[in-house]
Amino acid sequence: MNNLDVISLNIWQILISLANLAILFFLFKRFLFKPVKEILAKRESEIQAEYDKAEKATDEANEIKASWEEKMKTADDKADEIIKNAVEKADRRSEVMLYESREKAESIIRKAKAEAERDKRDAQETIKQEIVGVSAAISEKIIGREINMDDHKDLIDSFIDNMEEA
Numbered sequence: 396m397n398n399l400d401v402i403s404l405n406i407w408q409i410l411i412s413l414a415n416l417a418i419l420f421f422l423f424k425r426f427l428f429k430p431v432k433e434i435l436a437k438r439e440s441e442i443q444a445e446y447d448k449a450e451k452a453t454d455e456a457n458e459i460k461a462s463w464e465e466k467m468k469t470a471d472d473k474a475d476e477i478i479k480n481a482v483e484k485a486d487r488r489s490e491v492m493l494y495e496s497r498e499k500a501e502s503i504i505r506k507a508k509a510e511a512e513r514d515k516r517d518a519q520e521t522i523k524q525e526i527v528g529v530s531a532a533i534s535e536k537i538i539g540r541e542i543n544m545d546d547h548k549d550l551i552d553s554f555i556d557n558m559e560e561a
Contacts, residue, residue, distance in 0.1 A: 527551045
């Protein structure tokens with residue numbers, strides 16, 4: 396029966412082993428699992444806080460990006476408006492300069508025409524005077540007597556006026 400003693404079951408020994416197991420389980424749970432769970436929870440909350448911080452930074456960066464894109468669009472619109480205004484202003488200035496140059500050209504042309512007309516009248520008057528002088532001399536030689544200068548001048552003026560009309 397010695398052999399059976401080795402195989403035999405001792406209930407007290409089993410109960411003590413189970414009690415040891417239960418005590419070890421409670422000790423591990425209290426002193427090992429709880430602190431490890433607390434450390435893991437703390438690490439998880441720190442990681443979550445980092446994720447939240449990163450997400451907040453990403454949101455702020457997206458807001459800043461959107462703000463800058465809007466500002467860039469506004470700046471582009473303002474630049475286009477400034478360019479448009481500058482072009483319009485340059486067009487107006489060129490129109491004014493063109494108008495002024497036309498006015499100056501027309502004034503120069505009017506002055507030149509007036510001067511030419513005056514020169515023409517002066518030349519006609521000079522020619523009339525020469526014709527009067529020459530015709531008076533010719534008339535004196537032909538007629539043989541002296542003609543009154545005023546009468547002669549009136550005759551020649553009427554003759555020249557008739558020629559101009561013709």
